[in-house]
Amino acid sequence: MPNVSFFDEAGAPVATLDAVEGDKLIDLAQFHGLPLHWRCGQGTCGTCRVRVVIAGAPPLPVGRLERNVLLREQLIDTAAALSDAWPADGSRWRLACHVAVGDADLAVTLPSPP
Template identity: 55%
Template sequence: MPIVRFIDQSSGQVLEEVAAEAGDVLIDVARFHELPLHWRCGQGTCGTCKVRVEHVGQPGTVKVGRKERNVMLRAGLIDAAMAAAEEWPDTADTWRLACHLTLGEADWRVLLPPAD
């Protein structure tokens, strides 16, 4: 059972530490625990649920779907080269959409950005 620590990116303060299940979608975990993760659609089209994630196994690579890549490009969070790549660097500096992230067995630190 992974432990997810939600961190305020500005202050570094741990907002909440919760137990989750492998296979849970990150945005659902945040919403269930009423955490300040900003979102509008929950379907990967608006780009407001952007986060940065730290976990064991980084750095590495991760497969990213076309929908997430297009939304991130439109939001100005990635460049055209990254939008064309099916695999991205899996690092704590890489923006991802919480509605596209499924938890595995490892613990995660999720950095929540300030509201736009």
């Protein structure tokens, strides 16, 4: 069972949760009352942004809808929007409603409240 560790932007721990493969990060955050802002939950508003680190993982697939939303919200540049896989090193924002837990532990950085 993978662990998902949530941190604030300063790096302080917020929570470490047991997760099931396939759980969406947005669902974990909502269910456990974590401080993650969101509006739609459908992957179109861009408010549930997080940074995800999976140690030693290969680049992760990123869907077209997620890339388009992040580009529209100016959270990524055009070069990133053209790539369908990104490093799992926390260097780019991801949408918590698009990121599903796999079989490895994750470290997730939550943005500061709006």
